[in-house]
Amino acid sequence: MSRTLKSVGPNASLIEGDLAAAIRGLKAQHEGEIEVAGPELAHSLTELGLVDEYRLYLHPVVLGHGKPFFAGPRPPLRLVASDRIGENVIRLTYVPV
Numbered sequence: 001m002s003r004t005l006k007s008v009g010p011n012a013s014l015i016e017g018d019l020a021a022a023i024r025g026l027k028a029q030h031e032g033e034i035e036v037a038g039p040e041l042a043h044s045l046t047e048l049g050l051v052d053e054y055r056l057y058l059h060p061v062v063l064g065h066g067k068p069f070f071a072g073p074r075p076p077l078r079l080v081a082s083d084r085i086g087e088n089v090i091r092l093t094y095v096p097v
Contacts, residue, residue, distance in 0.1 A: 001019065043071035077096060
């Protein structure tokens with residue numbers, strides 16, 4: 001999804017128009033995971049009820065500013081897994097309640 005791009009490179013598709021229909025189509029066509037980056041797109045998909053799982057990666061780094069992961073109110077979530085990745089990262093996996 002992009003508000004500004006007019007084209008994308010190989011091995012990518014530009015989604016325009018109805019976000020919900022486009023994502024439902026992708027989910028129906030492809031097995032496996034569809035990763036989303038960016039708080040605004042993630043928020044839109046959350047509002048549409050199209051997020052099956054959230055994976056939060058905790059890194060021991062202190063940052064000053066940036067966009068919050070949840071652009072709107074945090075949806076109700078349930079922790080389903082926690083995994084150690086390497087020596088310094090923990091992945092928390094949540095699903096919507």
